[in-house]
Amino acid sequence: MPTSVKMDDETKSRLERLQAELRLKTGNRVTQQEVLARLVEDAIESKADLVDSFRDKRVPVSDDDREAFHDGMVASGKATSEEDIDDILYG
Secondary structure (H helix, E strand, C coil): CCCCCCCCHHHHHHHHHHHHHHHHHHCCCCCHHHHHHHHHHHHHHCHHHHHHHHCCCCCCCCHHHHHHHHHCCCCCCCCCCHHHHHHHHHC
C-alpha cells in the first residue's frame, strides 16, 4: 500500500534527477518508489554510515584541549628505550 512522503522541492528535484539518470544509464524505467526503496535498503545495510551522517561534524581539537589532555598523562617513572619497545613487540 503506497504512502506519501513529504519532502522539500530541492529534495524532490534531486530524486527526479536521480531517477532520470538511472533510466539513462540502465535503459530501464525506474519509479521514484523503487529508487527510495533501494536507498532505504542500502541504508539499512550500512547503518553506521547513516548514523554518522546525522552526527555533528567534528572539528580539530584546539591546542588548549590537546595540552590539557597531555597534562593529564602520568609517567610510570621508568625510562623506556627503543630496545625495550622492540623486545615487548617482537620478543
